[in-house]
Structures are given as C-alpha cells and as structure tokens.
Amino acid sequence: xxxxxxxxxxxxxxxxxxxxxxxxxxxxxxxxxxxxxxxxxxxxxxxxxxxxxxxxxxxxxxxxxxxxxxxxxxxxxxxxxxxxxxxxxxxxxxxxxxxxxxxxxxxxxxxxxxxxxxxxxxxxxxxxxxxxxxxxxxxxxxxxxxxxxxxxxxxxxxxxxxxxxxxxxxxxxxxxxxxxxxxxxxxxxxxxxxxxxxxxxxxxxxxxxxxxxxxxxxxxxxxxxxxxxxxxxxxxxxxxxxxxxxxxxxxxxxxxxxxxxxxxxxxxxxxxxxxxxxxxxxxxxxxxxxxxxxxxxxxxxxxxxxxxxxxxxxxxxxxxxxxxxxxxxxxxxxxxxxxxxxxxxxxxxxxxxxxxxxxxxxxxxxxxxxxxxxxxxxxxxxx
Numbered sequence: 001x002x003x004x005x006x007x008x009x010x011x012x013x014x015x016x017x018x019x020x021x022x023x024x025x026x027x028x029x030x031x032x033x034x035x036x037x038x039x040x041x042x043x044x045x046x047x048x049x050x051x052x053x054x055x056x057x058x059x060x061x062x063x064x065x066x067x068x069x070x071x072x073x074x075x076x077x078x079x080x081x082x083x084x085x086x087x088x089x090x091x092x093x094x095x096x097x098x099x100x101x102x103x104x105x106x107x108x109x110x111x112x113x114x115x116x117x118x119x120x121x122x123x124x125x126x127x128x129x130x131x132x133x134x135x136x137x138x139x140x141x142x143x144x145x146x147x148x149x150x151x152x153x154x155x156x157x158x159x160x161x162x163x164x165x166x167x168x169x170x171x172x173x174x175x176x177x178x179x180x181x182x183x184x185x186x187x188x189x190x191x192x193x194x195x196x197x198x199x200x201x202x203x204x205x206x207x208x209x210x211x212x213x214x215x216x217x218x219x220x221x222x223x224x225x226x227x228x229x230x231x232x233x234x235x236x237x238x239x240x241x242x243x244x245x246x247x248x249x250x251x252x253x254x255x256x257x258x259x260x261x262x263x264x265x266x267x268x269x270x271x272x273x274x275x276x277x278x279x280x281x282x283x284x285x286x287x288x289x290x291x292x293x294x295x296x297x298x299x300x301x302x303x304x305x306x307x308x309x310x311x312x313x314x315x316x317x318x319x320x321x322x323x324x325x326x327x328x329x330x331x332x333x334x335x336x337x338x339x340x341x342x343x344x345x346x347x348x349x350x351x352x353x354x355x356x357x358x359x360x361x362x363x364x365x366x367x368x369x370x371x372x373x374x375x376x377x378x379x380x381x382x383x
C-alpha cells in the first residue's frame with residue numbers, strides 16, 4: 001500500500017485529535033483509504049463549529065493539514081506545509097475545482113510526484129454563479145482546472161461527457177460518478193405508480209435538495225415558477241431540503257406572496273430525504289452549477305419524475321424533454337404543467353427508476369476500484 005495526500009475543499013471539523021466530516025465526504029475518504037492505504041487530508045478546517053450532521057472520521061484520516069483560510073492558500077501562505085505533505089506522500093489526489101487542490105497539484109508537478117486529478121464539478125460554473133468575488137476568481141479557477149486535468153498522470157471524471165469535454169486530459173481517464181445508490185427496492189416503483197394513480201393534479205408537491213444558502217442551486221427560479229402555476233390552477237407546495245440560511249429565498253417567496261407554499265426542511269439525513277421524496281410528486285433541480293448531482297439520482301431512485309436545468313451532468317441523467325434552460329422560471333412552469341397527466345408521470349417515473357439502477361454501488365465500485373488498482377500497481381512498481 002502507499003501514502004496518499006487528498007487535497008480538496010471539503011469541510012473538516014477538528015476537535016482535539018478527533019476529525020469530523022460529512023457522511024458523503026467520509027464515504028469518499030473511506031474509498032481512498034481502502035484502495036491506497038495511509039491517507040493525509042489537506043482541506044478547510046474549523047475548530048469551533050458544531051459537529052451536528054458530521055461523523056467521526058478518525059478511521060479514514062491518518063493525518064491532516066488544516067487550512068484555515070483559502071485566501072492565504074491562494075497567496076501562498078500554506079505552500080510550505082503543503083509541500084512537506086506532497087514530498088512525504090506517494091500520490092497526490094487533487095479533487096478539483098479547489099484552490100487547495102490546485103496548490104497541491106502544482107507542487108506535485110514541481111517535485112515530480114504522481115498526480116491523480118478528480119474532476120467533481122465545473123470550475124467556471126461554480127464560481128461565476130456566485131457573488132461578485134466569485135466572478136473575479138472564476139477565470140483563474142477555470143484556467144487552473146484546465147491545466148490540472150491536462151497535466152495530470154491519472155484522471156477521473158464524475159460525468160460521462162460534460163466535464164471531459166470542458167476539461168480534457170492527455171492521460172487514460174475514467175468517467176465514473178461519485179454518486180452511489182444502495183440496493184434499489186423494486187417495491188418503491190410500485191408504490192410510486194399507485195401514488196400517481198391517486199393524484200389530484202390541482203395541487204402538487206415539488207421538491208429540491210441542495211444548500212438553500214447557495215444561489216448556484218437555483219431554487220429561486222422554482223419559487224418564481226409558483227405564481228405562474230397558481231395562475232394555471234395548479235397549487236404547488238414546494239419543499240426545500242438543505243443546510244445554511246434560507247433568508248434570500250424567504251425574501252423572494254414573500255415578495256411573490258407564495259411564502260405559505262414554500263417550506264424549508266433544513267439539513268436532512270439520507271433516510272429523511274428519501275421519506276420526503278416518496279411524498280413528492282415532481283422533483284426539480286434548477287441548478288446553475290453541478291457536476292453529476294447526487295440529489296437527482298436519489299430522486300430518480302425513488303421513482304420521482306424529474307425536471308432539471310441544462311447544467312453540468314444533469315442532461316446526462318434526464319431525457320431532453322425534461323431539461324429546461326438555466327434561470328428560466330417560465331420553462332420550469334411549462335414543463336411541470338406538461339408533465340401533469342397520469343400516463344406521462346408514470347412513463348417518466350419508470351424511465352428515471354431504471355436509469356438510477358446504473359448508479360448502484362456494486363457496478364460503480366467495480367469500475368472505480370479497477371482504475372484505482374492500476375494506479376496502485378504503477379506507483380508500487382516505481383517505488
């Protein structure tokens with residue numbers, strides 16, 4: 001086995017010697033730990049934050065380099081610490097886009113360490129669709145990600161085409177999502193069909209899952225579609241799952257006088273998300289930035305008809321007739337209205353459920369582990 005340095009922007013909470021991560025982050029680190037051996041994590045670190053919603057990760061993180069300020073990383077104040085970690089490892093894993101990952105990747109090339117770049121999202125979309133400071137840094141983040149994927153020794157993309165086309169590589173790469181769905185229960189789709197058969201299309205429940213404090217998730221465009229649907233005689237109850245403050249979205253809902261139709265659920269566990277999805281009639285992902293969104297695959301695995309924006313890997317998951325242009329509340333309303341028939345709902349539900357089976361843990365893990373094994377064999381042979 002080998003020593004790997006994972007450079008990323010994951011949020012890590014440090015309490016003494018204990019390290020806490022989100023459960024999805026924990027599972028990602030667990031894969032690296034199992035495949036390669038000793039793991040050193042270089043990422044954003046917080047000491048005073050609550051560990052609610054996080055899990056103890058001491059078993060998957062052997063060492064860590066705490067990054068307390070991304071601006072300091074950008075201007076080089078953490079370079080010495082990162083360089084020491086790069087020199088001590090056998091492989092640098094750069095999960096991009098990420099300021100920390102870019103630094104580690106650059107140093108790895110300078111000292112001739114093997115680099116494994118993992119493209120988990122689009123740098124341009126991620127930063128351009130934020131506030132003014134994001135737009136300032138977007139060109140830099142975009143160019144560095146292009147460089148990182150071009151210069152890397154090994155490359156993994158979470159999409160099938162989108163990120164590969166925008167950030168091409170010269171090495172032999174693999175496209176495999178980091179979204180993993182457990183064993184899919186076939187009774188789910190039967191329950192969905194029964195739900196659709198009993199629907200009253202004059203009142204529907206719509207759901208979106210994603211940080212409610214991140215404007216790039218685009219929930220405002222679904223909120224703005226609600227009055228358009230109300231005028232058509234379709235009352236929408238909109239559920240929003242996700243962490244952070246919903247103040248911005250609450251303001252929009254109040255301005256449009258639909259605040260009674262918008263409900264913020266907060267941060268939910270996976271089981272809680274699934275429970276709400278089973279009560280949802282249509283799932284909408286109006287994002288301005290995505291890699292291949294876990295939330296969409298989860299909704300599909302529960303048999304939800306899904307409407308998504310033409311963003312990132314979303315069009316790889318859904319038929320084109322369920323894709324809308326970004327920032328188009330009018331198209332969202334039109335697609336929802338057009339979907340409201342039992343035949344169309346059942347057809348969409350069936351297609352989505354079948355597509356979700358492509359993301360079962362066994363299939364994806366086998367492909368991913370085969371690629372990891374080749375990396376491990378190459379590096380072991382060179383030691």
